Amino acid sequence: MIPMDWIYGLIGGLMIGGAAALYLLVNGRIMGASGILGGLVDGTGRATLAERGLFVAGLVGVPALVALAGAAPDTRITGNLGLIVLGGLAVGFGTRMANGCTSGHGVCGISRFSVRGIVATLAYIGFGAVTLLVVRHWMGAV
Amino acid sequence: MRGLMAFLAGGLFGAGLLVSGMTDTEKVQGWLDFFGAWDPTLAFVMGGAILPMLAAWRVAARRQRAVLGTPIPVPADPVIDRRLIAGSALFGFGWGLVGLCPGPALASLSYGGVEGLVFLAAMVAGMIGWRGVDHFRAVPEAM
Numbered sequence: 627m628i629p630m631d632w633i634y635g636l637i638g639g640l641m642i643g644g645a646a647a648l649y650l651l652v653n654g655r656i657m658g659a660s661g662i663l664g665g666l667v668d669g670t671g672r673a674t675l676a677e678r679g680l681f682v683a684g685l686v687g688v689p690a691l692v693a694l695a696g697a698a699p700d701t702r703i704t705g706n707l708g709l710i711v712l713g714g715l716a717v718g719f720g721t722r723m724a725n726g727c728t729s730g731h732g733v734c735g736i737s738r739f740s741v742r743g744i745v746a747t748l749a750y751i752g753f754g755a756v757t758l759l760v761v762r763h764w765m766g767a768v
Numbered sequence: 769m770r771g772l773m774a775f776l777a778g779g780l781f782g783a784g785l786l787v788s789g790m791t792d793t794e795k796v797q798g799w800l801d802f803f804g805a806w807d808p809t810l811a812f813v814m815g816g817a818i819l820p821m822l823a824a825w826r827v828a829a830r831r832q833r834a835v836l837g838t839p840i841p842v843p844a845d846p847v848i849d850r851r852l853i854a855g856s857a858l859f860g861f862g863w864g865l866v867g868l869c870p871g872p873a874l875a876s877l878s879y880g881g882v883e884g885l886v887f888l889a890a891m892v893a894g895m896i897g898w899r900g901v902d903h904f905r906a907v908p909e910a911m
Binding site: 729 | 770771772773774775776777778779780781782783784785786787788789790791792793794795797800801802803804807808809810811812813814815816817818819820821822823824825827828833834835836837838839840841843844846847848851852853854855856857858859860861862863864865866867868869870871873874875876877878879880881883884886887888889890891892893894895896897898899902
């Protein structure tokens with residue numbers, strides 16, 4: 627019996643890929659969350675402000691409607707604000723430095739057989755795993 | 769039209785993240801926890817997301833332009849440099865530490881509590897921080 631979580635994962639994944647396909651084939655853009663948000667907040671995406679803003683509005687707004695209906699799951703995020711700030715800074719800085727995150731390098735890059743996307747994905751999963759090993763298993767945090 | 773489609777794509781992305789369970793930081797950290805209680809769900813999400821995009825890239829390869837007239841993005845030069853590796857390593861570190869990446873951090877904004885807001889604020893600060901560093905590196909003569 628396949629765990630339900632995996633089936634939901636697959637269905638959600640197909641929706642994510644469908645969104646990326648729509649954004650590519652209709653709008654002609656790569657659906658990368660860090661690039662879309664980054665261009666919005668650092669001033670580099672001035673020419674495409676409305677498109678970026680409305681994408682983010684949908685990304686925040688549709689789950690918010692689900693949350694309003696009382697159907698949103700818990701994020702189970704850590705309560706340690708120091709870790710949250712450190713993690714947030716690293717994710718923001720790193721994804722802009724590498725020009726992509728899980729959606730851009732991962733979903734859009736791997737499906738294009740992009741060497742950069744594949745290498746980036748191996749690197750962030752590898753370093754994420756090492757982080758879990760050190761912080762969770764050796765230091766006992768997170 | 770362009771804005772509406774962007775809103776719809778963003779909305780479908782957000783709904784997919786929610787359905788997939790990827791706004792649950794424990795599930796993401798579970799995927800990265802290869803040496804503990806490993807949770808393979810993220811592989812199903814990634815696999816599921818890549819399938820429609822494999823088809824989309826095949827369609828895109830036969831077209832010059834997207835439906836709304838924008839040229840299909842050309843592939844980046846296949847350069848594996850320090851910036852790609854170091855940036856991805858830093859991203860992986862933060863991702864492992866908290867269990868959120870940029871998409872889910874936005875998707876869970878309405879139900880992620882104060883902690884989710886703080887994460888998003890720090891992430892935005894990091895993005896602007898990179899812009900500052902990059903700008904500084906790009907124009908050393910402006911010193």
